[in-house]
Amino acid sequence: MKTKSLLISGSILLSALSLPSYALVDATQTALAQEREVNQERIAEFSAEELALKQRRDALAAQKAALDAEIEALSTTFGENEIQIAEQQKLLDLESGSLGELFGIVRQTAKELDATLSQSVVFADQPAQLDNLNTIVEANALPTIAELNALWQTMVIHAKNSGTAAAITVPVVDGNGVIHDQTVVRIGDLGLLGEQGYLSWDGTSARYYGKQPADLPSLNEAKSLGDGVTFMPLDPSRGDIIARLADNPSLLQRIAQGGFVGKVIIALLLIGLGIALYRGFQLFTLSGRISKQLKTPDTPNDNNPLGRILNVYQEERFHSTEALELRLLEQVLDEQQGLEQGLSMIKLLAAMAPMLGLLGTVTGMIETFQVITQYGNGDPTIMAGGISMALITTVLGLVAAMPLLLAHNLLSTKVDNLRNLLEKQGIGLVAQRAEMGNSKERVAA
Numbered sequence: 001m002k003t004k005s006l007l008i009s010g011s012i013l014l015s016a017l018s019l020p021s022y023a024l025v026d027a028t029q030t031a032l033a034q035e036r037e038v039n040q041e042r043i044a045e046f047s048a049e050e051l052a053l054k055q056r057r058d059a060l061a062a063q064k065a066a067l068d069a070e071i072e073a074l075s076t077t078f079g080e081n082e083i084q085i086a087e088q089q090k091l092l093d094l095e096s097g098s099l100g101e102l103f104g105i106v107r108q109t110a111k112e113l114d115a116t117l118s119q120s121v122v123f124a125d126q127p128a129q130l131d132n133l134n135t136i137v138e139a140n141a142l143p144t145i146a147e148l149n150a151l152w153q154t155m156v157i158h159a160k161n162s163g164t165a166a167a168i169t170v171p172v173v174d175g176n177g178v179i180h181d182q183t184v185v186r187i188g189d190l191g192l193l194g195e196q197g198y199l200s201w202d203g204t205s206a207r208y209y210g211k212q213p214a215d216l217p218s219l220n221e222a223k224s225l226g227d228g229v230t231f232m233p234l235d236p237s238r239g240d241i242i243a244r245l246a247d248n249p250s251l252l253q254r255i256a257q258g259g260f261v262g263k264v265i266i267a268l269l270l271i272g273l274g275i276a277l278y279r280g281f282q283l284f285t286l287s288g289r290i291s292k293q294l295k296t297p298d299t300p301n302d303n304n305p306l307g308r309i310l311n312v313y314q315e316e317r318f319h320s321t322e323a324l325e326l327r328l329l330e331q332v333l334d335e336q337q338g339l340e341q342g343l344s345m346i347k348l349l350a351a352m353a354p355m356l357g358l359l360g361t362v363t364g365m366i367e368t369f370q371v372i373t374q375y376g377n378g379d380p381t382i383m384a385g386g387i388s389m390a391l392i393t394t395v396l397g398l399v400a401a402m403p404l405l406l407a408h409n410l411l412s413t414k415v416d417n418l419r420n421l422l423e424k425q426g427i428g429l430v431a432q433r434a435e436m437g438n439s440k441e442r443v444a445a
Contacts, residue, residue: 165188168185173206190235197209265353276404279341305338313429332426353396357398364387364390
């Protein structure tokens, strides 16, 4: 409407500029008449729009009144319902009486029994039997007669199966992680026994323990438990004791924990013992030959040190006493060197073993501190590898050193005894030669 008025005013102005003065009055009157028409149209439009808005306001007011009335009615109904619910709750509490306490006891019993039987082998072949317990545990209302019957029947079955041994079929996880059904013997409530030993049960599947006890019973003995078999080793802790067997490694596993340094110590021990056994056998043989040679000094034999000394005496007996003494001393020193062969190596290995053990200790502690740096010290198990290496290598070093030192001491004592025997025999031969020389001098005089 404003645009139309502006157009009319503009056209009147242009016409007034182009017309003479007597026509200007007529043009102005015409423009005023047209403007009054436009204003009348605008007033009519405003009136219509005002009427529509009033009608819409009246409709919304009526709708609000209806909603207020509905809210009032709902509030009244809600209050009445709360009163009725409170009255019904009182009536329910009055009617139920001790059933509420019974429900609490039943639910608590079912929860405890479910926690016990979920990891028990009693229902390993009957997992559906535990669904009744789950229903009672998760229920929000009083248990039904059927649920109560199922509860005590589960208790009866558990008590009955706990005192019997039976063959059942359960899923077993093998070493490759493959699950397959296998027939095992359920020994009461204590565990499962398969062809390869006892099995652990996690509620859904079974797997063999990493380490089995030494006195493992057979399947036939387990099946006959109570039918003539009066004794059989069992784990009363339901597998905890058998699981702890894996925490007690064998001797080979202990040695393996020593790492490379432990293997080197074992190698040194074996080498030292090999040398000690070989030299011990040689010295024992030579001792026997020397004892035999002592019985026949006039017939020396080259297969023993004493025989070789006697041969030197036979060859050098016509020389002077001083020359014979030096020759015999030389031969004794040669024989002593042969007797002591290998003893220095045994002594060296005995000294190296604890040093290598100390090296393994330091290496293990370095590894332990490195693990602590990377992962912290919150979990002691991640530090067990380095600490085990440190302690095992120390033990291996001491264990290797003690038998080597003992062998070295025994062999050294044996060598000293033989050397003393050879020296005494040599000194005796020198004395005999000196006596023979003195006798000749007296005869010549």
